[in-house]
Amino acid sequence: MARITAGVGSxxxxxxxxxxxxxxxxxxxxxxxxxGYEWTREWEKREKPDVVILVYNDHASAFDANIIPTFAIGCGEHYKSADEGWGPRPVPDVEGHADLAWHIAQSLILDDFDMTIINEMDVDHGLTVPLSMMFGQPEKWPCKVVPLAVNVVTYPVPSGNRCWALGEAIARAVESFPEDLNVQIWGTGGMSHQLQGPRAGLLNREWDNKFLDMLESDNDDVRYIPHIEYLRETGSEGIEMVMWLIMRGALGKKVKRLNRHYHIPCSNTAIGHIVLEPAD
Structure with missing residues (x-):
């Protein structure tokens, strides 16, 4: 059967x-x-995942204010890099795993998650930048990708608890897929940053690292952090960190940390990265 062997946050x-x-x-x-990503790039070469379930948010490339799905799963065969205003990134097209994606979609919907199914879309930096950070500049991405887009742009956004539960449901879906696949799940976005208003440029090293500590913990307290705390402590865009909880929820109760990295600043943003594997 397929198995989730690791989770990556970035x-x-x-x-x-x-x-x-x-x-x-x-x-x-x-x-x-x-x-801080060097260890992970070498590790990925050894791990050779067959599929990455990549949790990200769209930045008005595939969706806009007319259509705002809370959770959307890409079930297509391939995805091109989106033109975000300065031309598409010069990166390979992303190859999907339609069979696994459809299986996950069916399992999640029957597990009472209302998924939006997307068969055709372009993917923006939210998805392609993590691939570049882990895999560099290959002529072809070394694995297939199941895109899972989360609305963290327009309120209401899903709670951390709901995201964690979705991760648990994804793990159940993957485990029931009959093909032998090495699957990783990545949660992306964040960390602390705010792009507009009087608090533009806000960074919070202490809170970001507390969040990373909580991801490593055997308890699930991190899933219950309220939205207002993300906003107060990490800025308006810091809410993207709820997407990391989908990754963490898919790994089970206990995890082992393999790599961790934190740096400020990058532009006006804090950079966070963690690699975890199930330890149950």
């Missing part, structure tokens, strides 16, 4: 994609950020 700051695409990832500014 920021998906668009500037990191620019650094990769323009060959600046080793300069004085970006070097310390990318250094």
């Amino acid at each position: 920021s998906h700051v668009p500037l990191l994609g620019v650094a990769v695409d323009q060959g600046k990832w080793q300069d004085d500014y970006f070097g310390p950020i990318f250094k």
Whole structure:
């Protein structure tokens, strides 16, 4: 059967994609950020996941204010890089795993999660930047991807508890898929940042690292952090961290941390990264 072997959390700051695409990832500014991903890139070469379930949020590329799904799963065969106003990123197309995606969609809907099914869409930096951070600049991405888009842009957004529960349901779905697959689940977005208003540029190193500590914990207290705390402590865009809880919920009660990295600033954003594996 298929199995979830690891979870990865990572920021998906668009500037990191620019650094990769323009060959600046080793300069004085970006070097310390990318250094924290070196271990993970080597680890991914050894792990060779067949599929990554990649949890991200769309930035008005596939969806806009007319259609705002809370949870949407990509069930297509492939996805092109979106044009976010300055042309598509020069990265490979993303190859989907339609059979697994449809299986997960059916399982989640029968498990009482109201999923939006997407058969065709372009994917923006929320999805392609994490792939670049883990895999560099290959001619072809080394695994297939099941995109799972979460609304963290327009309120109401799903609670941390609901995201954690979705992760648990995804784990059940994957385990019931008959094909032998090495599956990873990635939660992306965050960490603390605010892009507008009087608090633009807000960063909170202490709270971000407390959140990472809670992800490593054997208890599930992190799932009950209220939205107002994310907003107060990490800025308006810090709410993206609820997507990491989908990843964490899929790993079971106990986890082992394999890698962890934190850096500020990148543009006006805090960079966080963690790799966990189930330890039950």
